[in-house]
Amino acid sequence: MSVLVDDDTRVVVQGITGGEGKFHAGQMIEYGTNVVAGAVPGKGGQEVNGVPVYDTVDQAAREEDADASVVFVPPAFAADAIFEALDSPVDLAVAITEGIPTQDMARVNKRLSEVDTRLIGPNCPGIITPGEAKLGILPGNIFESGNVGLVSRSGTLTYQVVSNLTERGIGQTTAIGIGGDPIIGTDFVDALRLFEDDPDTDAIVMCGEIGGEDEEEAATFIDDYVDTPVAGFIAGRTAPPGKRMGHAGAIVSGSGTGTAQSKIDALNDAGVPVGDTPEEVADHIESFL
Amino acid sequence: MSVLVDDDTRVVVQGITGGEGKFHAGQMIEYGTNVVAGAVPGKGGQEVNGVPVYDTVDQAAREEDADASVVFVPPAFAADAIFEALDSPVDLAVAITEGIPTQDMARVNKRLSEVDTRLIGPNCPGIITPGEAKLGILPGNIFESGNVGLVSRSGTLTYQVVSNLTERGIGQTTAIGIGGDPIIGTDFVDALRLFEDDPDTDAIVMCGEIGGEDEEEAATFIDDYVDTPVAGFIAGRTAPPGKRMGHAGAIVSGSGTGTAQSKIDALNDAGVPVGDTPEEVADHIESFL
């Protein structure tokens, strides 16, 4: 019924004593997520939202048998928190933090190549398996359990597209916000592979945006390996070349790759219809089911 | 008839324009080694000992289709030279240089875990397949082609033991000087595995010395995996505890491991006879053949 997370997932929240960490840990628990511990150096022994806090992720994961971690740690310390998660017993880390220096993420990226732990994010809304678990900041109430997998580089755009689906009664297996930063853990290809391998996912929505070439690579991957029908959306068609729009992912280089058009063309070539509006995306998905 | 190197091996000499590099490249060529190029930054286009010099190992290996490199580069620059070899098309690097800072070698060691290239040394005499190729500074004339593999942490001790064998008419498949530094590339276990897998090696000599626990690990490996008969020698039986004898490998910790006795016991327990003198080692080998 899902990929990566479900109601068995035992979650540590890093930074649970901070404002955001505390609030969203509460929201996650309210949604039904199995939050089993917090991890904050120096705050071990405390309790927040009814869960015990440990000084290190290692202790939290060991004592509470956790297998996933969500990082709500300020940007200056976030890379270290991710490294800590990668070097602990958890096998999934979800980094919500926005504004982590890119060079820090390059080092994290190197470390990711050495470990089996998966990273989602950073600068992402997280991951949700409707009705089972949400790890991150996604508004749970717009999701509904179902058979569509969703992967997106953009947070609020995800919500928009999900709401277009949910309003038609089309539910989701799992939705993954992979984040809009230049260097991220799980990318489109990784997420597509997960959904392709999930027997309960009957269709996939992929929301990209201008900048980088991840969507182009995803198109190639879809062409080669993905049988599950995919519908796409690309934000930034009207973005002028060379302008920076919001996050670093959204820089259009002048060289013809990374533009909305090159992404749309690549997806179309791979047989993926790309909607002009979120409603059109929902139309495509509806036609697949 | 050999492991790792033979008369097909095409060798680059890093530092071929330096005093040692030039001399030993000449010796290697005289021995019959297929030295195809030198690599020295800024010296590209020159010729030394009749072989062309390139500015980078990459160029040398690419242009001359080399598959091994020998490093004769001063200690301050040797780690960088090893990194360069590891990041080039060669699949064997032999580092002769003595006195490389240990922290440099720790970084090299990390890199070794990421690549397929094998490193022998540093601070080692090199590797020789008698009659075919020598990569390093071993005196070729004491070796003879045959069916005994030899691996040793110490240079001159290797020569001693080899001469004891050769004088009896016992030749060698390949002799590997793995080097006496605290951090080395190929260790006893690696070398033993190569000899065990070599159909032409009928017996193995392993020369260890006090310090570290490599011989103990090798003993365990022999017990578990090695069918080829092995004879051992351990230098430093009379070394007083806590004294530093020559190179960093030869520090006896106070804790009962790393002593000559613990190594001899471990080898004996694995069924490996350990000679009191080099002659006795030759006796054991003779009895195996």
Added chain:
Amino acid sequence: MKLHEYQAKQVFADAGIPTPPSTLADNVDDAVAAAEEIGYPVAIKAQVQVGGRGKAGGIKLVDDADEAREAADAILGMDLKGIHVDRVLVEGAVDFVNELYVGVTMDRGEGKPVAMVSTRGGVNIEEVAEEDPDAIVREHIDPSFGMHPYQARRAVYEAGVERDVANDVASVLQTLYTLWDDRDGADAEINPLMVTSDREVVAADAVMNIDEDALFRQPELAEMEEDAAGGDDLEAKADEYGFDYVRLDGNVGIIGNGAGLVMTTLDLVDHYGGKPANFLDIGGGAKAERVTNALDMVFSDENVDSVVFNIFGGITRGDEVARGINEALEGFDEIPKPVVVRLAGTNWEEGMEILNEDLVTVEKTLEDAVQRAVANAEEVDQ
């Protein structure tokens, strides 16, 4: 954050990269005095952050005091692609025989730094990159190790740099990487890196972009920031407010939360026949004040005829947004431009209760909101 040439050059020079002697001047007399001090020929270079400075007349090579005065007078005060020039760098001219290119940036596709060298430096490097990408040698760096010296050498020899200056160029590249790494660079470039007639290597230009997200640990560079900004007034205001903002040439003002959703809103404005006046992302978790500031921003843009405010709440709460909109609009006797609001997600119902519907038009879906805003703009436009 992009440093000015004179700032980047100072940073490079402090790290040991050879640069020509130079002095910053903000008036003609000082510029001439600097030129005299340095000795002719000198280059007089406008310190503005626009591409193609040279071709646009922002760089002049002069041979004596009269020429220096004339050039400084022409450049100081000129408008270069809309940016006013108020400072010039007076710099000793380099007698060069070759122009190389060296640079360090993050290769986002690979997720690792990359160092670049080319023997075809100079003004046309972008064309070279386009037409003959192999003329630029790329060496990827493992950021856990940093750049190994052999990598700098390899890139330089691979690029075909002449052997007698190869060591110096490799050393400049190594220093450039270290700078890029230590100073949280996004890009660091020297183009051209000149080889002089007496076989020395000199950085004749210097580009350094800093990762904005890392400015917290680069206090020295962060201080340069204000100086380095400049340009469009509204974009400066957006900087002040901390908004991601880009000014465009349409008339439908757009405010939203999250880059992807805001871009989508722009795309829909276009899709329904309108023209976006801007991109404005208020970010995640915005409070009422931030919403007020955003409206203030968009109202300040005289090209804007109509506004669409599109929020899908995750960490952003609909009630906070509604409160901010009310506060921004209740101050006006007459609402300056018609505002269409669409609230969804976290606390959207609370938001709808709070929102003063006398001041704005409310739409339930993104599509409807955008269409209404486009229609409003057309109405005003007529």
Added chain:
Amino acid sequence: MKLHEYQAKQVFADAGIPTPPSTLADNVDDAVAAAEEIGYPVAIKAQVQVGGRGKAGGIKLVDDADEAREAADAILGMDLKGIHVDRVLVEGAVDFVNELYVGVTMDRGEGKPVAMVSTRGGVNIEEVAEEDPDAIVREHIDPSFGMHPYQARRAVYEAGVERDVANDVASVLQTLYTLWDDRDGADAEINPLMVTSDREVVAADAVMNIDEDALFRQPELAEMEEDAAGGDDLEAKADEYGFDYVRLDGNVGIIGNGAGLVMTTLDLVDHYGGKPANFLDIGGGAKAERVTNALDMVFSDENVDSVVFNIFGGITRGDEVARGINEALEGFDEIPKPVVVRLAGTNWEEGMEILNEDLVTVEKTLEDAVQRAVANAEEVDQ
């Protein structure tokens, strides 16, 4: 190369690790003056590099000037395990409630650095390591990344350091790793790292061993070396000559090339009933002069009754060795101790031709050479 406590402490303090106030003194008056300046109680600590200084009377805690004078007088000039004490460190005593241990070293088995923390610091840490190894938490470091802050925290919390000082201890450990890394440390240790009654963390001792092979890039530390040496006169001479030399208590002097072969020669001396007087490795590629120096070294040891010179040439050439032996011995009217020479390997035949066999006994095999030398020693001994 081992730094003295006072040197290591200075290095640590410069890096920001809290240390008690202290002054180095080489006479009683200065020591008392320093104690008065610092304020009692103070510790007076012999600056010699031997283990178990405290137990051997080399550290005294004093409460007033009279005690300080008495202690300084007792310690200055004393012999600690054969080393003359000519300096003391006068150091403010720390009012501690806990003694921790932190250290960084190279784990040669793993081939990577390791940081260590224990709450059972103090004089018995070696026993703790022996009897209860789990009481010392080990955190391996990837040297390409360096120590991540979380690793320092993890080690500290895992060791059970109390939470109110955990941050400070983690910070000391992080600094210690950085020092170890930047300064090419072999080991860097603080034992004890004291927790004071007002919950501060202070390094009450400091150990820093530097990798000799890296001294070329640690000029500041290399300068400390001479000062840090001391001890046995012959070992000092060996340092000067650049030999690997260890003095032992037998009477057969041993010279050879390569650590493994020299150790083997020692082992064979023992095997054949003799007692090695020393370990002396002339290294690879030795020229005649080095050979002469080596013989000079061994002759200077009055315990030596007989010498065995065992060379198996690889880069070392037999002719050079023979020339050196001749030069060393031809100066004597009478050879001071009988010398047995065994030459093998590179150019051994040339060597045998050169060698003046009136001055030495030649043997062809290692076994014969050692047996002859042992016999020579027995003869002299009788």
